[in-house]
Amino acid sequence: MVEAVLWDVDDTIFDFSGSERTGLLRHFAAEGLPSGEAALDRWHRITAEGYARLAAGELTYGQQRRERVRAFVERPLADAEADAWHDRYVALFEAAWTAFPDVAAVLGALPYRQGILSNSRAVHQERRMRALGLRHHFEVLLCSDGLGCAKPDRSAFLAACAALGLPPSQVAYVGDQLDMDAVGARDVGLLGVWLDRAGSAAPVPGGVRRITALGELPALLACS
Ligand SMILES: [Mg+2]
Numbered sequence: 001m002v003e004a005v006l007w008d009v010d011d012t013i014f015d016f017s018g019s020e021r022t023g024l025l026r027h028f029a030a031e032g033l034p035s036g037e038a039a040l041d042r043w044h045r046i047t048a049e050g051y052a053r054l055a056a057g058e059l060t061y062g063q064q065r066r067e068r069v070r071a072f073v074e075r076p077l078a079d080a081e082a083d084a085w086h087d088r089y090v091a092l093f094e095a096a097w098t099a100f101p102d103v104a105a106v107l108g109a110l111p112y113r114q115g116i117l118s119n120s121r122a123v124h125q126e127r128r129m130r131a132l133g134l135r136h137h138f139e140v141l142l143c144s145d146g147l148g149c150a151k152p153d154r155s156a157f158l159a160a161c162a163a164l165g166l167p168p169s170q171v172a173y174v175g176d177q178l179d180m181d182a183v184g185a186r187d188v189g190l191l192g193v194w195l196d197r198a199g200s201a202a203p204v205p206g207g208v209r210r211i212t213a214l215g216e217l218p219a220l221l222a223c224s
Contacts, residue, residue, distance in 0.1 A: 002191060002221050004113040004164050006157075007138070008175030009125050012195055013107075014132065015098045023093030030088070033073070046071045099132045100197075106214040107137040112221065115140035117160040117173070119150045119180070140164060151175075152184025161190070172221060174214075182208045191224055193217065 010016040024043060028035040049071075050064040059067060066082035077085065107114065115138050118125050122143040129135040140163045144150035147159050161168050168189035175181025176195045186192035186207045194210045196202070204210045209220055 001170060002112060002172050002224050003166055003170040004115065004139075004172070005110060005217075005221070006115050006117045006160050006164075006171055006173045006185075006190070008151075008173075008177070008181050008195075009116055009118040009128065010120065011176045011197075012174060012181075013099055013103050013134065014128050015100050019096045019098055020093060022096035023089060026092045026096070027089040030092070031073075031085070043072055094131070097128060097131055099134060100214070102214040104134065106217055107134060109218060110221070112172075113164060114138050115142070115160060115164055117142050117151065117156060119144045119156075121145045152180045152187070154184075154188045157185055157188040157190060161188075172224070174217065178202065178205075178208070182210075191221075193220065 007013055021040065024040060025035050028039050033039065046068050050059070050068040053059045053067075054061060054064045062083075065086055066077070066079055069082040069085050070077050073085070116125060116129070118141075120143050122141060122145060125141060125143055126135070129138065129141065135141075140160065142156075142160050142163060144156065147156055149155040149159070151157070157168065157173065161171050164171065172191040172193055173181060173185035174193045174195055175185075176197065178194045178196070182192035182194035183205055184192070186205075192208045194204065194208055195214065196210050196212050199212045209224075211217055211220060
């Protein structure tokens with residue numbers, strides 16, 4: 001019997017990819033740079049390289065961000081200029097923040113306690129949920145930076161259940177990543193629900209439930 005629903009945020013509740021895409025395209029255009037799919041691909045490639053150097057300990061977070069900006073604009077920029085360029089992007093990204101259109105109705109209608117478990121920084125997700133007018137739906141908002149562990153580590157799911165004071169068997173987890181979210185949750189004893197918005201043809205592992213829109217969630221939970 002489900003008593004509570006835990007949620008992923010990015011690309012489950014918050015349209016991270018769409019908001020980022022809109023923010024980037026507007027930013028490139030505002031900076032007088034080529035905009036479009038090729039520019040997005042180039043930015044994402046440069047970003048992946050920057051994050052790899054961050055993960056390898058070659059650069060600090062601030063250094064890799066500036067290096068990404070310099071690589072993208074293909075000009076030497078002082079630190080302050082690179083920071084300002086990135087700040088202008090962030091302002092347009094934040095102006096483009098949106099929740100998926102099926103989110104508000106489902107969060108408001110579910111007769112369960114609700115919480116967030118995200119592999120992000122709590123300060124970011126608190127701001128996003130408040131900006132989108134959704135924060136009041138969630139009793140707890142837990143992120144990997146505060147927990148010291150991240151999905152699909154079982155410790156992350158167990159910490160979220162403990163925060164609700166419920167055993168995993170009474171908690172459902174809803175997320176867009178099959179392995180990290182739904183399989184990870186299932187392996188710890190939660191009801192793992194994979195939100196497959198793209199309607200992919202990927203096989204669904206045993207014990208995992210798949211939905212393609214949040215409107216399917218109330219009936220699924222009511223039968224669980
Ligand atoms: Mg996600």
